[in-house]
Amino acid sequence: MAKGGVRHIVTIDDYFPCSVTGGPIFSRSSEPTELWVMILEKAYAKLHGSYYTLRGGFALEVLMDLTGAPGECFYTDDATYRRAVADGEMFDQLVKRFKKGFILSATCPGEEMWAIKN
Numbered sequence: 382m383a384k385g386g387v388r389h390i391v392t393i394d395d396y397f398p399c400s401v402t403g404g405p406i407f408s409r410s411s412e413p414t415e416l417w418v419m420i421l422e423k424a425y426a427k428l429h430g431s432y433y434t435l436r437g438g439f440a441l442e443v444l445m446d447l448t449g450a451p452g453e454c455f456y457t458d459d460a461t462y463r464r465a466v467a468d469g470e471m472f473d474q475l476v477k478r479f480k481k482g483f484i485l486s487a488t489c490p491g492e493e494m495w496a497i498k499n
Contacts, residue, residue, distance in 0.1 A: 383446050384428050391424040398432065407432055421447075440486040448484070 382391050397419050398406045407426075410418040425443070426432040445452045455462050455471070465471040479485060 382424055382428055383449050385446075386449070388449075389428055391428050393420070393423045393427055397423065440488050444484055444486065450484070 382389055400406055405419055408418050408422045410416070422432075422435075425446070426435055429435060439454070441452045441454050444450070457463070462471065465474070475485065
């Protein structure tokens, strides 16, 4: 696993945080017999200090850490982005990246409980 472009070996135990009523508190797979999602998340949380430090991040940051590949972010409130969407250029760029095998993701505003409020 990598953090900031530096590879790390992360050792974890086989205990996962669960709710009082049962079941994992954080991530889970759609297949109840698969543990890889929880194992990957636990290792990533350990690398970053805790599960709670992962809340509110961008998928781009996680993908860059896990793959070591570069990433690019487009902000929808940017005027250049809005023009590229309006004229179809953004869609064309995404299709080209997809055909080259790039990993694509989208993030939308969510919980802001960790944001610093002025």
